[in-house]
Amino acid sequence: MYKLGAYNQDDRMSDLVCDNYPVLLVMSRFGIALGFGDKSIGEVCRENGVHTGTFLAVVNLLLNEGEAEEYRGDISVGALLGYLHNSHDYFLHFRLPAIRRNLLGAIDCGGEDIAIAIFRFFDEYVAEVQKHMRYEESTVFPYVNALLRGERPAGYSIAVFRKRHDQVEAKLTELKNILIKYYPASGSNELNSVLFDIFTCEQDLASHNYIEDYLFVPAIQELERKIEETR
Numbered sequence: 001m002y003k004l005g006a007y008n009q010d011d012r013m014s015d016l017v018c019d020n021y022p023v024l025l026v027m028s029r030f031g032i033a034l035g036f037g038d039k040s041i042g043e044v045c046r047e048n049g050v051h052t053g054t055f056l057a058v059v060n061l062l063l064n065e066g067e068a069e070e071y072r073g074d075i076s077v078g079a080l081l082g083y084l085h086n087s088h089d090y091f092l093h094f095r096l097p098a099i100r101r102n103l104l105g106a107i108d109c110g111g112e113d114i115a116i117a118i119f120r121f122f123d124e125y126v127a128e129v130q131k132h133m134r135y136e137e138s139t140v141f142p143y144v145n146a147l148l149r150g151e152r153p154a155g156y157s158i159a160v161f162r163k164r165h166d167q168v169e170a171k172l173t174e175l176k177n178i179l180i181k182y183y184p185a186s187g188s189n190e191l192n193s194v195l196f197d198i199f200t201c202e203q204d205l206a207s208h209n210y211i212e213d214y215l216f217v218p219a220i221q222e223l224e225r226k227i228e229e230t231r
Contacts, residue, residue: 006065009042009052016041016059023059025204029086030055030079051076057215058083062207068214075219081144084216087208088133095204096126099197106190107183114183121178125171129205132166147223152231158220165213172202 007016013036017023027034032055036044045052053074060066100122107115140161146153176198179191 006060007056010040012038013041013044014038020063026058029083051079054079058211072218077219077223078148080216081141092130092133095201102194102197106194118178121175125175128171144220147227152227158217162217172198
């Protein structure tokens with residue numbers, strides 16, 4: 001039975017997962033393993049060393065339960081940072097390489113121009129995603145870690161990140177359209193499976209960016225403000 005309204009720490013984790021299977025991705029990015037029986041969300045989070053409020057904020061926002069402002073008061077920046085880092089690792093080292101492997105199995109690479117264009121476009125897209133996420137890993141996340149130590153590095157603020165934060169998932173839409181409109185597949189199962197992966201990856205990237213824009217950035221702005229007040 002599907003729950004009406006937002007989830008809270010007293011709801012069972014198994015109910016959350018069974019009602020909303022995409023939450024499995026959120027769990028793995030917080031480092032929560034399966035095998036939790038009938039324990040509540042709060043119990044499972046505490047046993048795994050996960051900040052419950054941050055987990056619930058991410059879950060409920062991705063399920064369209066409430067507005068981001070409702071959850072910002074109970075956010076651990078450190079927990080959110082870990083979640084975003086693990087998300088990057090998932091996209092760069094698992095999801096996107098898996099889609100490329102499946103594309104190789106679904107596309108006839110016998111020299112047709114359209115097949116060559118598909119792989120060139122996909123590889124260029126992956127390069128853009130890598131650039132986007134590596135900037136966050138090399139610049140944004142170290143800056144945030146400095147803030148968490150009470151330091152305020154000069155010459156940078158989260159406003160810089162917010163201004164240049166492009167929506168990388170939009171490029172997947174173009175690849176999806178090329179496959180649907182222009183590639184004459186001889187068989188449909190393999191290609192349709194890849195398309196399904198692209199659709200879900202596109203949605204997953206959009207959700208990732210939403211969490212960054214509406215939870216992460218405001219949390220860092222508040223952290224910056226508090227540090228400035230102590231000076």
